[in-house]
Amino acid sequence: MVLQRAPKRAIVWGFSDTNRHVTLEIGSQLYQTKSGLHPVNEFGESIWSVTLDPQPDGGPNQINVHQTLPNGTLVTLTLNDVYFGDVWICSGQSNMQMTVRDIFNGSIEIANADKYPKIRLFTAALKPSATPMEELLGIEQNWSIPSADSVGGPSWTYISAVCWLYGRMIHEALNGIPIGLVVTSWGGTAIELWMPPEPLHECGISSDERVPLQPYNELLGIRDTLNNSNLYNAMIYPFTRMVIYGSIWYQGESNADYNRDKYTCTFSKMIQTWRQIWFTRTNNNTDIQFPFGFVQLSTFRTDGRMVGGFPWIRWHQTFDVGYVPNHVVPNVFMAVALDLRDDPNLIHPRTKHDVAYRLSRAGLAVAYGQSVEYLGPIVSNVTLSNDRERIYVTYTAVSEISLRSTDGFEVCCRGERCATKDNDWEPLTFSGKTGLTITLTIRNFCARRSIYGFRYLWRETPCPFKQAPIYSTTDANLPSPPYLKVF
Structure with a gap:
């Protein structure tokens, strides 16, 4: 895996019986802590947590966690091949979920995947929850080294093409800094599903509302409706104890005809809320203004006369300014995609290399301060x-x-x-x-x-x-x- 490098302080945490001593060892450094007094899951376990000293980028490292059981047995859990670098969360709907094997030149990416052993990949399973979960309800792809198998996984399963390409491009531009890519996305989902109740209420939206998934989810074999916040609870909240560097987002199609005129509010509130929750739950170790990048909506039908809701979502994605970064929500960057149509694929254009190029240029400029051109006129x-x-x-x-x-x-x-x-x-x-x-x-x-x-x-x-x-x-x-x- 990749944990967040210095100057941030990565956090390692886990479950244990309540009120038990835990020792964590990394290199010559030892950390002592105790698990909590109150159970947090159905097994009667509580959470222990260790905040590491700032670690320089690189690896591999080994992390050992020790605990002595009541009968005197010493139990050790070991994490091998741990690198420190920058961790990015990749979330959204189907254009984020769309996998490498389903894009133009995906076969080349799959064939070359093993050239990037310092990138690490993780994909959450599609699971909703009515309440916030400390632990993921399912894992589609456990932490993996890039290979033909891990980058070229099954269609619409793993790994996200936009996430992989963005991560690979910034990895190369940053001279091989380790990059951790965490994909947590679900096709056909409205933004309301990815937000906790409080910001929904601030935008005049009920947290009890049921939201249908868009019909093209049928290509994934999914037909369902979910309640607002269900995906935040199960697919975002479990990651908020992990220190991250930033997030990228590709979503909005499902809101073109659903709460469209509230998207300026929901999108800005979602970013601000994610930042606050990550900052709080990582004990201030994730930047409260962590970089947030997004892909502005691409295209859908081939009829060039159709206006519809897409132009409005594109506008609202910029908080009605027309571009980012801007004064409304700081440290936000984007890729323009409205000229990247792919008519046979309609709402799922396969032109993801161009998307990732534009997004990575913006990320390098805004998130890393590099002097690269990243804005069009x-x-x-x-x-x-x-x-x-x-x-x-x-x-x-x-x-x-x-x-x-x-x-x-x-x-x-x-x-x-x-x-x-x-x-x-x-x-x-x-x-x-x-x-x-x-x-x-x-x-x-x-x-x-x-x-x-x-x-x-x-x-x-x-x-x-x-x-x-x-x-x-x-x-x-x-x-x-x-x-x-x-x-």
Whole structure:
């Protein structure tokens, strides 16, 4: 396995009979503790916990835990081949769950897996619970060294392609620092299932609500409804005694038509709550603002005219700002994916190398402070000309913008109807680029009307593969994210 390296202090914990002495040994270091006074499970056991001194990255290490039984027998549990590095939690729904063998070039990743022995993999089983659990209810993949078997496990079982590729890419960029990847994801699940009751209530959502899993879960043989918080209880809470470096998240499809307009609240509250709980339950050893990365929703149907809920979830994923990092929730980063359509696979595009590349660049910049380009062009200003015949869009975060298409820019001049009537939005005509500013001409339809708003790539599947209009010139794999401006 991988435990969190210095400067953080990793925690090792376990179960024992109540009020018993426990000794932990790692190298020349000895730690003494006692298990708790009160049972926490059906076996009458309590929890013991040891916070290690900060450990430098590397390994392998051996951890021995000793306890003397009432009859005088010394029992020792041994953990072998333990490395210290950075631990990342990978969670979300099916696009996080989607396995390496099911993506483009997955066979290459599987064949090369054994080149990365300092990455360690773990996958939780799909189990819900009505109450928070200290221990996982099931394990799909116990701690494993990368190999053809562990990276190329059964479809939709292990290991997550986005998690593996993200971990491999940051591992290489960080000069081989050990990386622990913990996958805890479930396809077709709404965000409400991954949150404890308190933040749900703050967003005006009942914790007793039953949530249906989306129909495409049938490919996993799962047909069920779950209660809010069920997956937080069983698939997040058990990990919150483990010190981690950060988390990545790929979810939102299930909320495109379910509590869509509350997603700004639920997503921000989920991040903040996870951070607080990990900070508290690891005795302040996990950063209270630990890095949190996410994949902005990709695409679904092939009909490029469909608006639907996806654009709104993409917008709400940025807390209605249009990009991250931003001032709303700190230390958050993302990968744009709306140009990575894969029509035969619809909601499960196989283009996960591009997703992981974009997410890993952002992670290296935000979570590790590296000087790498990670943002596509970000809208810094949208203005109307004095004669209200043109819109000027100015970008930042890049040195130069590259134009691949002139489609995808829209304006609406029908007043408040624009907020709910997608058919009222009209295409804008591209008419020029000067530096980081583009000029768009408003068609005659809006003459003498009040301009309500401007939007960009506001479609479920807005463009052909890697043919969004605006990209960075210096990194051609970084598109500009979707945008909405109400004047």
